[in-house]
Amino acid sequence: WRMGAGRLRKLGHTPTLQQVQGALKRDLQEWLVDSRKATWTITGLAKSQHVSMVLAILKVMRRVRVEVNVFHITAAMNCARAGGRWQLTQQLLQRCLLQGHTATATWNCAVAAAGAWPRAELLFAGCSRWSTELDTVSLGSLLSAL
Numbered sequence: 371w372r373m374g375a376g377r378l379r380k381l382g383h384t385p386t387l388q389q390v391q392g393a394l395k396r397d398l399q400e401w402l403v404d405s406r407k408a409t410w411t412i413t414g415l416a417k418s419q420h421v422s423m424v425l426a427i428l429k430v431m432r433r434v435r436v437e438v439n440v441f442h443i444t445a446a447m448n449c450a451r452a453g454g455r456w457q458l459t460q461q462l463l464q465r466c467l468l469q470g471h472t473a474t475a476t477w478n479c480a481v482a483a484a485g486a487w488p489r490a491e492l493l494f495a496g497c498s499r500w501s502t503e504l505d506t507v508s509l510g511s512l513l514s515a516l
Contacts, residue, residue, distance in 0.1 A: 375414045383422055408427070474504065477493070481511040494511075
């Protein structure tokens with residue numbers, strides 16, 4: 371997975387989908403078998419705040435029919451959060467909800483990324499409407515917005 375991340379980093383911060391797909395050509399076949407490897411690549415890029423790259427990876431994964439799951443989305447949300455792009459985090463949360471993913475971890479990430487108490491509080495309250503169980507991490511996420 372590090373090889374793929376290295377090839378991706380060489381593309382810069384705003385690659386085209388074709389460039390990303392080309393750089394991942396070797397990895398995509400492995401990801402079809404074990405999508406956890408995609409999570410590792412996304413997480414590695416998230417640490418260096420390659421937000422556009424991470425979004426392009428998700429699009430390529432969908433294009434070639436690699437499973438995009440809650441772990442991939444949450445890793446992308448963390449990347450957006452690290453880059454200070456709370457609006458993007460909310461968009462990713464909406465995609466999760468539309469796909470039927472209501473994992474507590476996804477909500478926690480969105481609440482923590484809200485950037486302001488009123489937004490975080492609204493998101494926190496919204497969890498119950500989606501039948502998502504909150505936990506102590508959820509409360510910590512809410513408090514981090516203070």
